[in-house]
Amino acid sequence: MSLAAFPASAFETLSFAFPDLDQDIQDKITAYSALVKTKTDGKTEGPDVMAAALSDYGIIVETLYGSGYYGPEVSIRIDGREAADIPLLSTPQQVNRVDVLVRHGPSFKFSKAEVTPLAPGTDLPEDFRAGQRARADTISGAAQAAVDGWRNIGYPKADLTREDITANHETRRVSAEMGVTTGPRLRFGRILNVGKSNVRGAALRRIAGLPTGEIYDPQQVKDAVDRLTRTGTFATVTLREKDQPNADGTLDYTLDVVDSKPRRIGAGAEISSLEGLSLTGYWLHRNILGGAERLRFDASITDITDQPDTLDYTLTGRLDVPAVIGPETNGYFETELQHLQEPNYDLDSIELTLGITRQLTEYLYTEIGVGYLYSETKDDLGDRTFELLTLPMKAEYDRRDNEFDPRHGFYILTEATPFMNLRDDPNGARLYGDFRGYLALGARERSVLAGRVMLGSVVGPDIDQTPPDYLFYSGGAGTVRGQPYQSLAIDLGNGDSIGGRSFAGLSAEFRQDIGESLGAVLFYDAGYIGRDSTPGGDDGEWHAGAGLGVRYKTGIGPLRFDVAMPAGGDTGEGVQIYLGIGQAF
Known part of the structure; x- marks a missing residue:
């Protein structure tokens, strides 16, 4: 027996009782619970609590199905009355106590687990086979893996078109038979209907870099969206495949973007008892030339103290241009001016740098350039x-x-x-x-x-x-x-x-x-x-x-x-x- 209680602000108690239920399933139920969310959000009026209770019946049952329990018992009592039995026209205006009792019932196992046809190299969930716990999550995972397997080798219209899933409560067995329709193997077509944006359509297509004529690959679609998003020019990016392929075996896409606000400013400050005050600020302009370029100026004044010969000034300007050498490689030009009065030296300098950048993976960023530095020290x-x-x-x-x-x-x-x-x-x-x-x-x-x-x-x-x-x-x-x-x-x-x-x-x-x-x-x-x-x-x-x-x-x-x-x-x-x-x- 496990009991989780949530003291209330407007009603006295919200409690969950889970006889013989694994802790991870208990945690999922309380994490997904509409009653818990309603309570946390302070929505404690009777109609709000009633709506959350009715929603929790489905949430709890679905959670238990996901863990392979298809005969659960769920009771949600509002001030001693079963929530499902309370007429909606008689919803109480005030609630003092809500008690939730969950019994998982018997566990079910697979008598049959099959999804066909499978693309070469498809990895189904390890427990999607006869004799294993028949979790609903496992069934949905197997269906998704089967569809993804075909999409990964060039079949973008692959879909699950047959589901024959039966739970036998007498034998406590689940038979799961599913079928996939692969559709044709297709190649990437064009990007159409670019939509309303201040970025030129040609620049959008160049940055997206969808490889027209190549065999469809879902990773290429994700990469195209990521490249557009990384420019910082767009608040949202949506790339949708057309419902019907072209007669030549290509599949076109529509691109919808929402531009971000073109300009942005920011500032920061840091203070040290010895180094004094440091002030920083920046001004950013997105899409300054109509090709999703980004121009940014950064300025800083540091070592602000009561001494007149300690101030340091730095001004940096940088222009980033996406997709200068293919969709993956961006270009930049940077200028930096410095006047430093450091404890060990004074410096006046100018540095000019021209270079390229590349996001090799989601986490790895690289940059290389050639520059000229002139300094007097x-x-x-x-x-x-x-x-x-x-x-x-x-x-x-x-x-x-x-x-x-x-x-x-x-x-x-x-x-x-x-x-x-x-x-x-x-x-x-x-x-x-x-x-x-x-x-x-x-x-x-x-x-x-x-x-x-x-x-x-x-x-x-x-x-x-x-x-x-x-x-x-x-x-x-x-x-x-x-x-x-x-x-x-x-x-x-x-x-x-x-x-x-x-x-x-x-x-x-x-x-x-x-x-x-x-x-x-x-x-x-x-x-x-x-x-x-x-x-x-x-x-x-x-x-x-x-x-x-x-x-x-x-x-x-x-x-x-x-x-x-x-x-x-x-x-x-x-x-x-x-x-x-x-x-x-």
């Missing part, structure tokens, strides 16, 4: 000018369940920027990797372990021949909380310092939910900067920071408040405070 080595021809490359693999507040999965970012020096210094490459993982703990998953490893290296030129912004530093909100920003660098003697050619960063967090909106975090960060290209050698130094944080959940991600202090190294002292939006990583 001032540091402890003096005033210098750099001109580089670059080949920036990036790969991003994202399996997080949520970008701003992840609880499961992992994230991998790798970057490589080979560069050719157009002046006298040697050529080389800058390498960087960012690896993050998340694990939720407990039955309710209210605790999360989060870890991060960052690695960086500059190979080729010596430390004094490398642009300062290509070198690595540690300390601050993005690396080691509790340590001053860019406080760990290479000591050149006489009070002079410069960034390192290698970097390693480690972060660990334990995140604990407190109630529905609040959370607490315990964290530890460590960072390493080395003179040589290999991280972790004897030529470098480590420092660390640790602290506590509070998170307040909002609609755009958790509001972050962290308090940290040094836990190793001699680069800082005292307490640092950080405030921002989203988890630290």
Whole structure:
């Protein structure tokens, strides 16, 4: 016997009794229950409760059928009266108690389980065979697998046209015989009736990339929809196959899209007790040239403090053009202007990059370009000018369940920027990797372990021949909380310092939910900067920071408040405070 009770706000009690019913089936019933939803939503008037009770008869029976029980007993009593027996014209206006009793009855097994014809390579559910539990879910799964098997090899009109399913209550056996009509094998035709959109029809077809003339493949249809959706230009995308194929064996499609609003703006802020205030903003225009292009400008002002010589300015403009080389490959042009007054150097630079991007899978994104970088720098080595021809490359693999507040999965970012020096210094490459993982703990998953490893290296030129912004530093909100920003660098003697050619960063967090909106975090960060290209050698130094944080959940991600202090190294002292939006990583 299992009993689940739900205390009420307007009526006294909603309870479920499940004698001898497996826990997973109990969980499904309460998860799908209209009574539970009505209660949770605060709809506790008599007519609302009555409608939910009547709906729950079907929901519960269907759930039990799905698990192979075809003779269940379901009783739903409203203040002691069976809901099904209450006349609709006599529905009570007030309800005090609802009791639900569910007895699953005998289980049924397959006497026969057959679906024909089957396409080569079709995998039916393992338990769709004589002698196994006759779950309705198994029957529907076998039917879907049979239809999908034919569709996957070029028969888009395959459909289930015969269902002969009989449950014998005396023998407790189910006979399931189903038949599939395959229809003809077809090839992709044209995309018709593009509909009302500010994107040109030719551009829509080019981005969709439906392979006209090739044998039908449902994955190609899904990929076409995904490509259109990823442009960000459309609020909805619907690609429908025509009811009737063409005489030449092709199948046409109709495409319906709803454009998103063309323009969007956004802003963000982050503050640190040592680094000061950082402000960011962006302006986005979708479909700026009529081909689903996207133009975006990002601006940031950082290190806003009471000191006049710390402000950093960055302005970036980027134009993304979909389907420049086939439907899968997009192009981009990016310009970045920077004026930085960092603790270890000052920099003014302009960078121009032309490249291509490709979404290789649902989770894997890649990017490669060719660029030109001009920078004028001032540091402890003096005033210098750099001109580089670059080949920036990036790969991003994202399996997080949520970008701003992840609880499961992992994230991998790798970057490589080979560069050719157009002046006298040697050529080389800058390498960087960012690896993050998340694990939720407990039955309710209210605790999360989060870890991060960052690695960086500059190979080729010596430390004094490398642009300062290509070198690595540690300390601050993005690396080691509790340590001053860019406080760990290479000591050149006489009070002079410069960034390192290698970097390693480690972060660990334990995140604990407190109630529905609040959370607490315990964290530890460590960072390493080395003179040589290999991280972790004897030529470098480590420092660390640790602290506590509070998170307040909002609609755009958790509001972050962290308090940290040094836990190793001699680069800082005292307490640092950080405030921002989203988890630290």
